[in-house]
Amino acid sequence: MSGAGRTTAANVLEDHGWYVVDNLPPQMLLPMIQLASRSRGAVTRLAAVVDVRARNFFDEFHSALETLRAKGWHATVVFMEATDEALVRRFESVRRPHPLQGDGRMLDGILREREMLGDLRSEADVLIDTSGLNVHQLAAKVDEILGTSAGPRLRIAVMSFGFKYGIPLDADLVFDMRFLPNPFWIPELRPFTGQDQAVSDFVLAQEGALDFLERVVSLCEPMLAGYQREGRRYVTIAVGCTGGKHRSVAMAEALAPRLAGPDVGTIVVHRDLGRE
Incomplete structure (x- = not known):
C-alpha cells in the first residue's frame, strides 16, 4: 500500500547489499533478473518495488510472477499495509496526495x-x-523477517586524521591523541608511520594508551x-593527532579490531597519511 513503508524497507535491503529497483513495471521483472544473472556475481540479491504507481502495467503483476516461476526463478512477495x-x-x-486519489478524497x-491489491495481498x-x-x-522488522542481517548490522569507519588539517566533517565521535608523546621527536621513528610496528609499539607502550583504548571501547x-x-547503519569515529601520521594512525589500527563484532564491521581510514 502507498504510504505503508516501501521506501524504508527498500533502504534496509539496499543497506544490506541488495540491488533495489524502485517503481519497476512488472513486465520488467524477468529482464531485470536476467541482467542480474549475467553480472558475474556483482548482483546476488535483487529486490523490486512494484506498486500502483506503475498504473496500467500493474495489472500484469500476476502473469509476470507466473512467467518467473515458469523460468525457474522464485520470487518472495512481501506485502506492506497499514490501517486507513x-x-x-x-x-x-x-x-502529498494519494497516487489514486484523483479529484476525490x-x-x-x-x-x-x-x-486493486486485494488478490495480491491474499x-x-x-x-x-x-x-x-x-x-x-x-x-x-524487515531485518528480522527477510533475514537481511547476515552481514554486519552496523559499519564503523575508524578514521585517523591530523588536527592541523582540520577535524573531519563527517565524524560522529572525535578523540584526541595529543596526550601521548609524539614519535615525531624521536629521530629513528620520525620517517615511519603508525602502521609500522616500531611506531605502534612505542605509542601503545606509553602511559595511558592501553587504558584509553579500553575506556573508548567501554564508552562505545x-x-x-x-x-x-x-536503525543507524554507519558511524565514523575519528582519532586525531598533530599531523595524522604517528599516534592517531597507530591508535586507529588498534581500536578498529576492538570494536568489531558479529553485528559490527569496521574499516580503518587514514585521511591524512602521506600529506607531509
Missing part, C-alpha cells in the same frame, strides 16, 4: 488501492502491518547498541 487512519496521517504529514484513493508470502511502527521499528558499547536499535 495510519495511511491518511502519513500522507497528510508529508502533504484521500480516503477514496486508499480504498481504491485496497480493492497470495503474498509475507505480510507486514506497519500501522504502529516508526521507521526504526519497521527497519528492524552502549552507544553502538543504541545505534543499532535506532
Whole structure:
C-alpha cells in the first residue's frame, strides 16, 4: 500500500547489499533478473518495488510472477499495509496526495488501492502491518523477517586524521591523541608511520594508551547498541593527532579490531597519511 513503508524497507535491503529497483513495471521483472544473472556475481540479491504507481502495467503483476516461476526463478512477495487512519496521517504529514486519489478524497484513493491489491495481498508470502511502527521499528522488522542481517548490522569507519588539517566533517565521535608523546621527536621513528610496528609499539607502550583504548571501547558499547536499535547503519569515529601520521594512525589500527563484532564491521581510514 502507498504510504505503508516501501521506501524504508527498500533502504534496509539496499543497506544490506541488495540491488533495489524502485517503481519497476512488472513486465520488467524477468529482464531485470536476467541482467542480474549475467553480472558475474556483482548482483546476488535483487529486490523490486512494484506498486500502483506503475498504473496500467500493474495489472500484469500476476502473469509476470507466473512467467518467473515458469523460468525457474522464485520470487518472495512481501506485502506492506497499514490501517486507513495510519495511511491518511502519513500522507497528510508529508502533504502529498494519494497516487489514486484523483479529484476525490484521500480516503477514496486508499480504498481504491485496497480493492486493486486485494488478490495480491491474499497470495503474498509475507505480510507486514506497519500501522504502529516508526521507521526504526519497521527497519528492524524487515531485518528480522527477510533475514537481511547476515552481514554486519552496523559499519564503523575508524578514521585517523591530523588536527592541523582540520577535524573531519563527517565524524560522529572525535578523540584526541595529543596526550601521548609524539614519535615525531624521536629521530629513528620520525620517517615511519603508525602502521609500522616500531611506531605502534612505542605509542601503545606509553602511559595511558592501553587504558584509553579500553575506556573508548567501554564508552562505545552502549552507544553502538543504541545505534543499532535506532536503525543507524554507519558511524565514523575519528582519532586525531598533530599531523595524522604517528599516534592517531597507530591508535586507529588498534581500536578498529576492538570494536568489531558479529553485528559490527569496521574499516580503518587514514585521511591524512602521506600529506607531509
